[in-house]
Amino acid sequence: MEGRVLITGVAGFIGFHLARRLLADGWTVLGIDNLNDYYDPGLKKDRLAQLEGHPAFQFQKIDLADRSGMEALFAGPYFDVVIHLAAQAGVRYSLQAPHSYVDSNITGLLHILEGCRAQKTAHLLFASSSSVYGANSHLPYSVHDPVDHPVSLYAATKRAGELMAHSYAHLYGIPCTGLRFFTVYGPWGRPDMAYFSFTRKILAGEAIPVFNHGKMQRDFTYIDDIIEGVTRLIPKIPNAQAAWPQDPAASAAPFRIYNIGNHTPVALTDFIGTLESCLGEKAQIEWLPMQDGDVVATYADVAELQEAVAFAPDTSLQDGLQQFVDWYRRYYG
Template structure:
């Protein structure tokens, strides 16, 4: 697809910032929107934006997708060839205490965005889902071809609901839609609520770090550059309708497709902490705790379909990715 006009929601977020930077380098004209909420420090979001705003092909608008009229004006005033929806209320544990934030952004906000794409007839909508949708699934690695009917957190339930809403719009209005199930994304400019980020802060401060389920957990940690590489490749592959659809959860008779984007190499939590200790040159004080509500024991992405379509393979080993994060963290926060 020839680079054209592209909308990124959640542009001041972790993945949104990195994606915007890459798309600009690829020659796209990018409009970014974000509500800059205080789920975590808005100063970090503004610092990310400051890295983008000098680019002549980038414009930013402070806008909340949950505000229907504002989003309608955006779509009626601008034409977008591609939309990438990364705006969402994130976090499993936060959803236990703030459920309405998830309904406002992940459900109402996403419907507003789907309506904008419908009336404008965009060429391709890509949207962020999550590995959390696999919930109580016990078969590993997680495959897009398995059903995902048992979420174990409200966050996961809203992400699964988003997939279903997106499918309905693809079916009804012939909008090519691609869902992106991200697996534990980490790297520079990351989210402070993520474990690796808070672990780094606490280890450097000499504080203990909470280790749930006594460390007996695994995550498919995926470096941000690998995530962005996969998304950029998928932009050029809008799904097509399937005439002989095999009733497969990952595909559809509609122009709709779901892909896992993960490292395909789960890491034990205690091994992850040991690698982070090496990068920091500090030992961690572990506070071993029971399993947290809404958590799952392991995540592990099967990425065969993504590899077959766009020749994607994650390229960043954990040790290198964490070293890059620690280097950024020390520079950004001025830690010795």
């Protein structure tokens, strides 16, 4: 597919990589971002600098919570596809700054939905999170599972976003695809993520904090696999189902949810060992108890993704972390 696409959060980790891929595929990309200081804005600006020389790329600095700014954005040229990635991220930060999560993840999404309604957008894809599975102890996490017990405000806002998008799909026929991402990592990543902060601390000779005494598992998913999954789903526009099977994964509205994860959970201690191998350095570890809002394990069932687009992430942790470490050394010198 080619056309005009809006990417929100384009200076973010996933947004940057997706914009670069879609530009290479022939799309015209308008990206928006508020360039906030949740983490180093310099990293966001350096990502943008990689995109801004492309003739088919345009950037606008807009805050999702700015209603008039968002209305003006959607009053302009038509978007064939909207890919909504911008959000206030971070499980632990949601315990400290809850209002920012409502402003961005709830109010901001409402403005996106209203814009898509005004333009009669052909397909809205939006980022959700594996965090919506919350207290669900059934592994692997399946889109057929109920997700009614979030354990952080971040997770609650992401689940609320799924419900809001479904209501617009039902009321106005806007085709919506929700993307539940699982622990994304790789070059140009987010400094607040464990793999990034662990790398910085290990190279600086500082102790790394390891929660729940290391008894954790995560479904680490390499960024290129995330981008491949999203790109393949763009033309997979959901249709309404006349006979709704009363399944959380389906709907009578044009609405679908997909997990995008590596479907291979890795123990946190094994992850640290792999990172040590890539860095050629040993980690000093500070063992700590479980944190509020966290979960012991994440593990993606990607059967629906495989069925829909014949793809499942499969980059090994060793290969993915080596790519990240090589980038980290180049970027930070």
